[in-house]
Amino acid sequence: MPYEKRISHKPIYGRSLNTNPIRNTMSTAQRQPTDVLSPALPEESAIPSNINRRSFIMRNAVIGAAAVMTGRAWTPEARAQQAAAEASKKPSLPPLDSTSMSSDLDVVKRSKGPVMTILEEFYKVGPGPSSSHTIGPMRITYDFYQRCTKLPADQLAQATGLKVHLYGSLSATGKGHGTERAALAGLLGKEPATVDPLFLDAMKEKPDESYPVKLGDKTFNLSLADIIYDSAKGDFPHPNTMTCQLMGSDKPIYELEYYSPGGGFYEWKGYTPPKKGQPKYPYATMKELRKHAEDNSLSIAQVIMANEVAVSGKSEEQINAFLDKIANAMLATVKAGLAVKEGVLPGPIKLQSKAATVWERAQDDKYESDRAIALVSACALAASEENARGHLVITAPTGGSAGVMPALVYGLMESQRKVPMEKIRQGLLAGAAIGYLCKHNATLSGAEGGCQSEIGVASAMSAALVAQVMDSSPLVVENAAESALEHHLGMTCDPVAGYVQVPCIERCAFGAVKAWTAYMIATNEIASRHRVDLDTTVETLAETGRDMSTKYKETSEAGLAANLVLC
Numbered sequence: 303m304p305y306e307k308r309i310s311h312k313p314i315y316g317r318s319l320n321t322n323p324i325r326n327t328m329s330t331a332q333r334q335p336t337d338v339l340s341p342a343l344p345e346e347s348a349i350p351s352n353i354n355r356r357s358f359i360m361r362n363a364v365i366g367a368a369a370v371m372t373g374r375a376w377t378p379e380a381r382a383q384q385a386a387a388e389a390s391k392k393p394s395l396p397p398l399d400s401t402s403m404s405s406d407l408d409v410v411k412r413s414k415g416p417v418m419t420i421l422e423e424f425y426k427v428g429p430g431p432s433s434s435h436t437i438g439p440m441r442i443t444y445d446f447y448q449r450c451t452k453l454p455a456d457q458l459a460q461a462t463g464l465k466v467h468l469y470g471s472l473s474a475t476g477k478g479h480g481t482e483r484a485a486l487a488g489l490l491g492k493e494p495a496t497v498d499p500l501f502l503d504a505m506k507e508k509p510d511e512s513y514p515v516k517l518g519d520k521t522f523n524l525s526l527a528d529i530i531y532d533s534a535k536g537d538f539p540h541p542n543t544m545t546c547q548l549m550g551s552d553k554p555i556y557e558l559e560y561y562s563p564g565g566g567f568y569e570w571k572g573y574t575p576p577k578k579g580q581p582k583y584p585y586a587t588m589k590e591l592r593k594h595a596e597d598n599s600l601s602i603a604q605v606i607m608a609n610e611v612a613v614s615g616k617s618e619e620q621i622n623a624f625l626d627k628i629a630n631a632m633l634a635t636v637k638a639g640l641a642v643k644e645g646v647l648p649g650p651i652k653l654q655s656k657a658a659t660v661w662e663r664a665q666d667d668k669y670e671s672d673r674a675i676a677l678v679s680a681c682a683l684a685a686s687e688e689n690a691r692g693h694l695v696i697t698a699p700t701g702g703s704a705g706v707m708p709a710l711v712y713g714l715m716e717s718q719r720k721v722p723m724e725k726i727r728q729g730l731l732a733g734a735a736i737g738y739l740c741k742h743n744a745t746l747s748g749a750e751g752g753c754q755s756e757i758g759v760a761s762a763m764s765a766a767l768v769a770q771v772m773d774s775s776p777l778v779v780e781n782a783a784e785s786a787l788e789h790h791l792g793m794t795c796d797p798v799a800g801y802v803q804v805p806c807i808e809r810c811a812f813g814a815v816k817a818w819t820a821y822m823i824a825t826n827e828i829a830s831r832h833r834v835d836l837d838t839t840v841e842t843l844a845e846t847g848r849d850m851s852t853k854y855k856e857t858s859e860a861g862l863a864a865n866l867v868l869c
């Protein structure tokens with residue numbers, strides 16, 4: 303018997319059992335003013351647009367429950383009004399990691415106003431294994447070295463060396479991320495996008511090697527000993543804080559404090575962001591972004607492209623050239639990883655690489671039924687293993703998650719589908735939109751939000767990429783991204799021995815497969831019936847990250863990092 307028919311809707315003690323809002327066909331307007339005990343959902347149109355929908359519904363329900371207990375009668379309209387008033391009082395959320403992030407940081411301030419991130423800030427090519435612990439620190443020390451070269455001659459005349467102090471998570475897990483090598487390379491004038499990974503490998507093989515650095519008329523030698531793993535715990539403006547010092551004998555004569563908030567971004571004490579143009583379609587939420595798309599009959603990719611032109615001042619041609627570079631770099635990282643037949647990845651875990659083996663088995667007709675999942679997994683493992691080797695990867699959004707999106711790009715372009723570059727560009731734009739929103743309203747850093755912020759966001763971006771490539775509507779793009787992110791919520795960051803290998807490498811494969819699953823579900827359902835919107839999930843990501851113990855935020859103090867015995 304259908305479930306509906308088994309339920310008696312007869313009133314009991316004068317109270318309607320018709321409490322399920324899905325079965326409740328009576329509109330709020332049709333209800334009697336005294337029907338105060340039935341906790342029906344308010345109609346969507348009754349929810350004020352400037353109020354958080356979830357808060358409004360919760361307040362509405364709580365007022366209804368209080369009415370039951372106190373006997374106070376509310377008309378639906380009065381209850382909605384009261385709920386709106388209470389929901390609007392909800393204090394704005396503190397910055398994600400309010401215990402360790404200063405409100406002075408631009409990364410915190412930028413969470414207000416429209417999204418202003420541009421593609422070149424977001425998709426970055428650089429050496430693995432971590433955007434916050436490798437690419438960020440290398441960009442920071444490169445920046446510091448450039449500043450030093452511009453100091454007055456009399457100040458440079460006193461210089462005897464350079465030193466870098468790493469704090470917080472950079473100190474706790476920097477060794478496993480190769481932070482000291484990246485930081486030294488930046489001081490030596492190397493940039494992430496162009497550094498030869500073999501140069502970084504050589505540093506590892508010869509840790510006592512000295513390298514000459516020229517500043518003004520002086521040349522002095524630097525080594526890994528000049529990169530100091532300082533306090534892991536303390537009251538830092540950001541979990542990834544570092545200071546760079548130009549030394550005069552044993553005292554700093556010039557120093558600057560920097561922060562590496564993830565995705566290869568960096569800022570420094572007193573940072574002011576560069577001037578940018580205003581977005582053509584300003585948005586700070588997915589709801590606003592989708593409205594622009596729907597009102598103007600544009601795809602999500604087209605809205606992002608128009609904003610990119612307006613904010614960056616670049617032409618569409620220049621932006622497309624950049625997207626091609628990113629897509630080609632993604633293909634290259636997968637190919638490089640698949641080309642390594644077998645081997646042990648660097649570090650104490652002695653983890654065997656497996657991308658090539660998974661790839662080979664996927665070609666075997668005996669395992670044909672596994673093929674689709676195996677190919678996507680192999681590509682994700684390949685790019686992620688390249689990251690673990692410290693080779694060049696693309697932040698999408700981070701180094702730890704750098705296997706996810708390349709797997710989908712490779713799968714779409716190099717499989718029988720042969721998706722053309724033009725479509726991949728659109729997918730990268732849609733994926734960036736999701737990443738921008740997660741960065742704007744939550745975080746992309748495992749040190750701030752756990753792995754949900756890295757692999758979860760990468761999976762959501764990739765689901766949006768696939769949906770956009772397949773010409774899905776803006777709502778389906780949103781639903782696919784939402785679904786992928788939703789099923790990573792709560793995922794902790796606990797890299798074993800501080801190396802971005804376990805659980806990170808396999809996690810990239812799972813993130814890629816989940817992205818495809820999310821796309822499939824989103825294109826199989828009636829889009830308007832999808833019950834969870836992306837903004838709610840991003841807000842949940844931020845709240846979950848805020849509540850997560852710091853032990854699970856890239857400190858390697860708990861989880862697998864604490865329980866896996868290495869021998």
Ligand code: SF4
Nearest residue numbers: 702748753756795806
């Ligand atoms: S566990 Fe996740 S967030 Fe942490 S380092 Fe690995 S990939 Fe990054």
